[in-house]
Amino acid sequence: MAKVVRETTYFDCAGPNNTQQTLALARERAQALGLRSVVVATTTGETGLAAAKLFKGFNVVAVTHCTGFRQPNHQELSPEMAQAIAAEGGRILTCQHAFGGIGRAVRMKLGTYELEEIVAYTLRIFGEGLKVAVEITLMAADAGLVHSGEDVVAIAGTGRGADTAVVLQAANAMRFFDLQVREIICMPGGCRKQ
Numbered sequence: 001m002a003k004v005v006r007e008t009t010y011f012d013c014a015g016p017n018n019t020q021q022t023l024a025l026a027r028e029r030a031q032a033l034g035l036r037s038v039v040v041a042t043t044t045g046e047t048g049l050a051a052a053k054l055f056k057g058f059n060v061v062a063v064t065h066c067t068g069f070r071q072p073n074h075q076e077l078s079p080e081m082a083q084a085i086a087a088e089g090g091r092i093l094t095c096q097h098a099f100g101g102i103g104r105a106v107r108m109k110l111g112t113y114e115l116e117e118i119v120a121y122t123l124r125i126f127g128e129g130l131k132v133a134v135e136i137t138l139m140a141a142d143a144g145l146v147h148s149g150e151d152v153v154a155i156a157g158t159g160r161g162a163d164t165a166v167v168l169q170a171a172n173a174m175r176f177f178d179l180q181v182r183e184i185i186c187m188p189g190g191c192r193k194q
Helices: 017-032 047-055 079-087 102-110 115-126 129-143 173-178
Strands: 009-013 037-041 059-063 089-093 149-157 166-170 181-190
Touching: 009 017, 017 047, 017 149, 017 166, 017 181, 037 129, 047 079, 047 149, 059 129, 079 173, 089 129, 089 181, 102 115, 115 129, 129 149, 129 166, 129 173, 129 181
Parallel strands: 009 181, 037 059, 037 149, 059 089
Antiparallel strands: 149 166, 166 181
16 A cells, blocks of 8 residues: 655644745645645635635635624625625635534524534534634535535634645535545644634
8 A cells, every 4th residue: 555645734823824824835735736626714805815816717715704603794704805806716605604503593592502513613623724624615515616526625724814724525514424634734733722
């Protein structure tokens, strides 16, 4: 059996100070593997716009928080930032979070956790960015913006910015166990919170 050695970058601390290096490492790996789809978490649009610019010519899917995430009827991504991402060739996905929604409503109302949030907490063992990368890939596959079974680069972070990039085999949320983590390009290795 052949042995494959891949390099993973571990950042000293999590956070937005790693965004540019995360995007650069992700682009380098996407090119080396011949991948064409990039899924990136973005709240205000800054990371999504940076990714859309750097991954010009790729299928860039910028995944936002759902409307109402922070407060009812509020979308954190401004229309101007959404237009800027689209002008660079990126596509915006705003929808229900794969690990949120009704389960989160049950927790907030009744004080008990549902399956989706247990999965989310389990993935957070590997870091917030890895949890978000898996979640946004499920969401992008559910929206038909990446294909189930396709290897994609997923980029996310701890709070703001990006500090995690992984190669995932995409799957739809209802086929969650078909999703595979192919490789970790970079992630925080030291302190997780800033």
